[in-house]
Each structure stands twice: as structure tokens, then as C-alpha cells.
Amino acid sequence: GENVEQHPSTLSVQEGDSAVIKCTYSDSASNYFPWYKQELGKRPQLIIDIRSNVGEKKDQRIAVTLNKTAKHFSLHITETQPEDSAVYFCAASPGDPNTNAGKSTFGDGTTLTVKP
Amino acid sequence: DTAVSQTPKYLVTQMGNDKSIKCEQNLGHDTMYWYKQDSKKFLKIMFSYNNKELIINETVPNRFSPKSPDKAHLNLHINSLELGDSAVYFCASRRQGSDTQYFGPGTRLTVL
Numbered sequence: 001g002e003n004v005e006q007h008p009s010t011l012s013v014q015e016g017d018s019a020v021i022k023c024t025y026s027d028s029a030s031n032y033f034p035w036y037k038q039e040l041g042k043r044p045q046l047i048i049d050i051r052s053n054v055g056e057k058k059d060q061r062i063a064v065t066l067n068k069t070a071k072h073f074s075l076h077i078t079e080t081q082p083e084d085s086a087v088y089f090c091a092a093s094p095g096d097p098n099t100n101a102g103k104s105t106f107g108d109g110t111t112l113t114v115k116p
Numbered sequence: 117d118t119a120v121s122q123t124p125k126y127l128v129t130q131m132g133n134d135k136s137i138k139c140e141q142n143l144g145h146d147t148m149y150w151y152k153q154d155s156k157k158f159l160k161i162m163f164s165y166n167n168k169e170l171i172i173n174e175t176v177p178n179r180f181s182p183k184s185p186d187k188a189h190l191n192l193h194i195n196s197l198e199l200g201d202s203a204v205y206f207c208a209s210r211r212q213g214s215d216t217q218y219f220g221p222g223t224r225l226t227v228l
Contacts, residue, residue: 105161
């Protein structure tokens with residue numbers, strides 16, 4: 001089955017700096033890579049996702065890059081703010097969402113702390 | 117914000133008891149999931165149902181039994197609760213043809 005490794009497990013940055021979280025996956029059949037943000041005591045919420053036919057996707061201060069050959073993808077947050085502090089999860093999902101179970105394998109999470 | 121709802125939000129119980137957690141989604145989604153998030157924040161899938169049919173059953177003790185009375189509901193029943201069952205349980209749902217999963221608010225289960 002799929003195995004997703006996420007690094008680092010904790011990340012502390014100064015407000016305004018950039019933060020990068022990296023994930024690797026093992027199953028070459030994976031083609032959908034979402035990132036979730038989970039604030040303390042809240043539910044995980046999708047913040048950005050990327051498919052294997054795209055190398056990069058950006059949404060304001062958040063970007064995701066994918067290297068399918070190397071089987072790794074990264075989350076980039078620029079101009080970090082204290083409200084970016086949360087646990088971030090990457091995930092990998094194989095196959096066609098119409099036919100498969102939509103099973104996402106999650107990384108172990110990165111606790112990001114943005115210091116004001 | 118109540119697209120995927122869970123009850124109860126908190127559940128405190130004694131070892132050995134049997135308890136249920138309920139999940140409902142009003143998004144018209146076809147697939148629903150149960151995840152367990154332990155104290156280290158690791159998020160692991162437990163079960164998935166598609167149109168009331170079990171399609172994912174990870175290595176979960178038999179004490180855990182999901183039940184989907186209709187495609188809008190997925191309940192989780194746990195027998196003979198153990199200390200190690202203490203965790204936050206999240207329900208999620210997904211529309212057929214989309215990869216995006218929507219999570220419920222979670223149920224914090226504490227077994228004493």
C-alpha cells in the first residue's frame with residue numbers, strides 16, 4: 001500500500017518568513033495530493049491540492065509543487081502570519097475518484113508555529 | 117459549516133463499555149469515512165462506505181463496527197472500550213467523481 005512520509009514534524013518560523021513542508025510517497029499510482037490544515041481543536045480542512053498532471057499550483061501565499069519522478073511534493077507558505085500556526089497534513093490518493101475508494105494516505109503531520 | 121456533523125462532540129466513558137458515534141452529511145455525497153486521530157495527531161483511516169457498502173476496512177479491531185443505514189449516515193459502534201481507544205474520531209465524506217474530502221468536527225473519546 002501507499003506510504004507517505006512528511007518532514008519536518010515541527011517547524012518554527014518568524015512572522016513574515018517562508019515555511020516549507022515536504023512529503024514523499026511510495027505508490028507511483030498516486031495522482032492526487034491534497035494538503036490539509038488543522039487548527040487546534042478543529043477539523044482538518046483542505047487548503048490546496050495538486051494532481052499529477054501539474055507541477056505547481058499557487059493560491060495567494062500558499063503553493064504546492066510536485067515532482068512525480070522523485071515522488072515528492074511540497075507545501076510552501078510565504079509571508080507567514082501567526083494565524084498560519086496549525087498542524088499541516090499532506091496526503092496521497094491513487095486512481096480514479098469515480099472508481100476507487102478515494103482512499104487518502106496521510107503523512108504524520110507538521111506542527112507549524114509562526115512567532116510574531 | 118454543518119455539512120458534516122458528528123454526535124457527540126465529547127464522550128467520556130469507562131473501560132469495557134459500549135458506545136456509538138454518529139455522523140451525518142447533508143452534501144449528497146456518496147462516500148463516507150471514519151478516521152482516528154491519536155494523541156500524536158496521526159490521522160489514520162479506519163473505514164469507508166460508498167452508497168452504504170463497505171469498501172475500505174483497515175486493520176481495525178473487531179470491536180469497531182461501522183454501520184451505514186443510508187448514504188447520508190455512517191455510525192461507528194465500539195464494543196468493550198479500551199484505554200487505547202481514546203482519541204479524536206473524525207467522520208468525512210466525498211462526492212463520487214471528486215477527490216476532496218470534507219471532515220466533520222470530530223468526537224473526542226476518552227476512556228477511563
